[in-house]
Amino acid sequence: MxxxxxxxTTKMSQKAIETYVKATNEYFANPSSLHEQGEKAKLLLEKCREELANLLRAEKNEIYFTSGGSESNIRVLESLFLANRHKGNHVITTAMEHPSVHSFFKGLEKKGIEVTYVDINNEGQVTIEELKKCIRPTTFLASIQHVNSEIGTIQSMKKIGTLLKENDIVFHSDCVQSFGKLPIDVHEWNIDAVSISSHKIHGPKGVGAVFLSSSVLWEPIDPFTSHEGGFRQGTVNTPGIAAFTAAAMDICSQxxxxxxxxxxxxxxxxxxxxxxxxxxxxxxxxxxxxxxxxxxxxxxxxxxxxxxxxxxxxxxxxxxxxxxxxxxxxxxxxxxxxxxxxxxxxxxxxxxxxxxxxxxxxxxxxxxxxxxxxxxxxxxxxxxxx
CATH class of the missing domain: 3.90.1150.10 (Aspartate Aminotransferase, domain 1)
Known part of the structure; x- marks a missing residue:
């Protein structure tokens, strides 16, 4: 073959497989449990959070684990929308985004929110000139992917992030295809939120993460959620997260x-x-x-x-x-x-x-x-x- x-999707690396097996055997307890084994699992979880934060040039408390890229996209966009919708009635994205992002914005249109899909050039890029034309006084949220999954076009993230920050627009980027392959610096690029996924970089399926800046407003989607700082319900997949982190550290090091x-x-x-x-x-x-x-x-x-x-x-x-x-x-x-x-x-x-x-x-x-x-x-x- x-x-x-x-x-x-990618084949799991040997390092990710070995990490998954080890974590399954030795760190199987619920990280939310108060006993010693639970604390042991929690320490591993927090170490993984710290390592992924370092790869994104972020802080440990800005990383939230999910079940993958699609959930990361939808959940973080909904959380940002809920907390910032008082600022206006207009949002921006592109027609090239992942289906999960399109699903979210189509849902907003049904709620009466105005959505602008930025025109792209012949190479699949969002130009700053076109983006400027789309910004309104009522614009409060934008989602523009870093790398397109079908043609591989890279967007000028620093220029886009600078423009959106100047206009006080919350900026999310789907970095599922770029994470591990290209350097990502969330602070230099002025990005408020990023979605990443494990199985695109030789980690296991069913694991992903979100970077969510501590300086941006967000609101939990599900009331009374205690896991992941209120960002997501459910017991975390500690072995999967450990394998994801191992794969990420390995691929980024080379x-x-x-x-x-x-x-x-x-x-x-x-x-x-x-x-x-x-x-x-x-x-x-x-x-x-x-x-x-x-x-x-x-x-x-x-x-x-x-x-x-x-x-x-x-x-x-x-x-x-x-x-x-x-x-x-x-x-x-x-x-x-x-x-x-x-x-x-x-x-x-x-x-x-x-x-x-x-x-x-x-x-x-x-x-x-x-x-x-x-x-x-x-x-x-x-x-x-x-």
Missing amino acids: IYLDNAA QRKHLDHIWDLRNTLINELAPIRQLLLIEGGKDKSNQLPHIIGMGLHGIEGQYMLLTLDRFGICISTGSACQSDKQDPSVVMKALHRSSQEAKRFFRISMGIYNTEEEIKEAAKRMIQCFQEKEGYSHGRKT
Whole structure:
């Protein structure tokens, strides 16, 4: 198997697996319990909180654990909305956000809140000029992702954060695709809240976290909640959190090395696809400053993305046609819509997302099979015409 769907989920690292097993055996008590074993589990939990805070340049008391990226997005946005809705009736996001973020904002529209979806440029970026046009005196909340999950575009977080802070707008960012792959500095970027997830960085599924600045107002969604400082109900998943933290510390410690490796793989893929390069449309940023190399969103003229996915799957190569959270729907990619691509271009779209365990040989094999898929399709089409 050649796994090129790492933006959907990743294989657990050995370090994360070992940490999970150890924590399950030795720290299984409820961290809220008052006995010695409960205190032991609590100490581990708080150490994990501290370590994740350090990776985000945050404080320990600003980290709250959740069940994953989607819950992190929805819960933190709702908490911020409840506490700040007295400031106005207008919020900002983009049409490229994760489905969980879109779900929250569509819910606000039903409540009578005005939502502006910022226009993006051809590379999938929010420009400061466009964002300025969207800000009103009644704007009080904005959510703009750091890295897009379908085409890998990186947003200019520091510029966006500075502008929003100048206008007293609470700023949340979905950093699920960027955490562990790119440096994140919540204070330098003037971000009030961040969502991250474990299973995107070789940790277990069902675990995530939120950074929520101590300087921003937020309100608990569920009354009488005592867990996680009132942010979330339910006994925390201590083994999962420990494994998440281990995976995060491991991947962040080798971030530069991993980034160089993935850029090499990306360049290899593009070079190997040279025979059909003129027929490829590769979406996203045009230089390293605004493109995460891990994610390649593309379309091949004459080939539907679904056909490419199924063909490569026959050879044991795993790719996707967009966000895994929307895979059961037949609608075009939300990113293709946001980029105003034609219906044909949207149908052609597929995503290759590479990870730290992928090799150059795997990438060359994938490129070979992609070219073969195109040639077979072309041959079949020409055969039918004759």
